[in-house]
Amino acid sequence: MNFIGRTDNEKGIALFLVLWVLTLLSVIVGEFCHTMRTELNIARNFKEQTQAYYLAAAGVNVAIRELIKNTVMPRETKPSDDKAQEEKTEWRANTDIPAISFGGGTFKVEIGNESGKININRAGEHLLRMMISHFDIEDSDKDIIMDSILDWRDTDTLHRVNGAEDDYYLSLSPPYECKDADFDSIEELRQVKGITSEIFESLKEIVTVYVDTDSEGSPNNDKKQFDFNKININAASPQVLKSLPGMTDEMLQEIIAHREKEDFNSLTELVPLLDPEIYSGITEYLSVEMSPLFTIRSVGTLEDSRTQEGVKVLIKIDRSLEKKYRILRWTDALEYSIDFQIRQGMSPTCPYDV
Numbered sequence: 001m002n003f004i005g006r007t008d009n010e011k012g013i014a015l016f017l018v019l020w021v022l023t024l025l026s027v028i029v030g031e032f033c034h035t036m037r038t039e040l041n042i043a044r045n046f047k048e049q050t051q052a053y054y055l056a057a058a059g060v061n062v063a064i065r066e067l068i069k070n071t072v073m074p075r076e077t078k079p080s081d082d083k084a085q086e087e088k089t090e091w092r093a094n095t096d097i098p099a100i101s102f103g104g105g106t107f108k109v110e111i112g113n114e115s116g117k118i119n120i121n122r123a124g125e126h127l128l129r130m131m132i133s134h135f136d137i138e139d140s141d142k143d144i145i146m147d148s149i150l151d152w153r154d155t156d157t158l159h160r161v162n163g164a165e166d167d168y169y170l171s172l173s174p175p176y177e178c179k180d181a182d183f184d185s186i187e188e189l190r191q192v193k194g195i196t197s198e199i200f201e202s203l204k205e206i207v208t209v210y211v212d213t214d215s216e217g218s219p220n221n222d223k224k225q226f227d228f229n230k231i232n233i234n235a236a237s238p239q240v241l242k243s244l245p246g247m248t249d250e251m252l253q254e255i256i257a258h259r260e261k262e263d264f265n266s267l268t269e270l271v272p273l274l275d276p277e278i279y280s281g282i283t284e285y286l287s288v289e290m291s292p293l294f295t296i297r298s299v300g301t302l303e304d305s306r307t308q309e310g311v312k313v314l315i316k317i318d319r320s321l322e323k324k325y326r327i328l329r330w331t332d333a334l335e336y337s338i339d340f341q342i343r344q345g346m347s348p349t350c351p352y353d354v
Contacts, residue, residue, distance in 0.1 A: 048302055052105065052309035053332070055300025059107030060313050062100070063296045064325055066091035067111070071290070072319045093235040093294070094259055105302040115226075115291035116235025117208040120189070121153055121182040122228035130285060131206070134243050135199060145194040152179050152192050164193040183209045206240045210314060210328070212292050230287040233270070234263040244285060246278040264288055292316050293328070 070091055091097065093113040099106040118131050128149060132142050140162070147163030157180065159165040165178045169191075179188065186204050189195050195203075212226065231240060233255070241252055254273040264270065267283050274282075294317060299310045314329040 045307065048305055048307040049309055051103075052300040052302050052305075052307050053311070055102060055105045055107045055302070056298040056309050056311040057300075058102055059100070059109045059298030059300065060296050060311055062107075063091065063109045063111060063298065064315060064317075067294060067315075067317050068324045071317050072324050092263060093232075093290075094237070096260070099301070105300060105305075108299045108301070110297040112237075112295040112297075113232060113235035113291050114208050114210055114293040114295065115232035115287075115289060116237060116240060117206055118231065118240070119209065119211065119228045120149060120186070120207050121209050121211060124229045125150070127229050127231075127285060130245065131203070131243060132199075133245070135202070137199075141194060145192070145199070148193040148195075149189075152188075153182055155180050168193060182211075185209060202239075206237060206243065210293050212316065226291060227287060227289065229285075230289070231285055232290060233267065233286045233288060234259060235290065244282045246275075246281055251275075251278065292318050 091111065093111050093116065095111070097109050097111070099108040118127060120128070123131070125146065128146050129142070132145050135142065143162040144164075147160035151159050151163035151165055157165050157178075159168070165180075169176050169178050176191065179191075183189070186207055186209055188209075189203060189207070190197075190200055233241075238252060238256065241247060241255060251274055255270070258264065258269070258273065266288060267286055270279055270283075270286075294315050296313045296315065297310065298313075299308055301308045309332075312331040313327060316326045316328055317324065318326070
């Protein structure tokens with residue numbers, strides 16, 4: 001009987017061990033399957049991100065081609081049929097360019113021109129004051145911002161009445177010196193006296209620091225000097241236009257509606273859209289002169305996928321260049337695809353979700 005009892009006990013222990021081994025193997029297999037699924041999703045997302053990125057890059061290249069056709073190629077070499085005119089109208093600044101199917105997905109392109117922004121390296125006091133005039137702050141604070149911007153970019157160490165130089169910036173924690181040179185990026189505005197985070201967020205989309213240095217040479221330069229104290233009515237964003245003195249929402253919508261059909265060829269075309277007093281007050285800030293510097297935003301989207309990738313490129317279009325264009329800055333960033341999703345009324349997604 002004792003022998004039989006020991007045999008039953010040993011069988012029970014063996015069964016218990018087998019169950020534990022099976023449980024352990026189940027856990028290992030489950031973990032392995034989860035790891036493989038995660039790795040598969042990561043590989044799939046990487047593949048889709050790469051495809052979406054190159055869709056966005058394709059959009060940039062198509063936009064460059066169309067800009068060259070519309071701004072550089074001589075008119076006599078262009079087709080004169082209705083299709084050519086439609087293409088010219090479609091590929092221009094501040095136009096809603098429809099998404100274009102390409103390579104298993106689509107790309108959506110937006111084109112801007114630096115002439116529609118306020119250049120904080122070259123704009124005069126009059127335009128800078130207009131830029132900050134709509135902020136709901138005290139006039140003394142506006143004077144501080146304007147003078148401090150001028151002090152930051154000039155080459156001397158003498159501060160204006162309301163400005164700031166090293167003596168102010170070195171007293172901060174942490175201390176730093178005044179630039180006394182051109183802004184290299186709009187983010188530098190954060191360091192300027194009087195610029196709060198809220199003010200910077202309002203300014204960052206309406207200002208630029210980029211200058212076509214080829215047109216700023218000697219007075220004998222054959223190229224026309226660009227007027228940085230004026231804003232291109234065709235390239236200006238709604239935020240910039242709203243900064244113009246006396247501009248109302250109704251007038252703004254009239255201007256945008258006109259631009260959706262065609263560009264303004266002269267400022268006199270604004271006369272029917274604006275009150276006479278408003279027209280006379282804003283024309284000193286406006287022009288129809290286009291800068292050779294364009295900003296292209298392109299977002300690539302795969303078919304049957306939530307994955308998107310965005311690209312932002314600053315280019316110069318110039319017939320004197322060998323390729324007729326030069327890429328000045330190329331930025332790969334998810335923020336452009338997220339911004340695109342928000343403006344399209346979509347819920348922003350992250351391509352890294354697994």
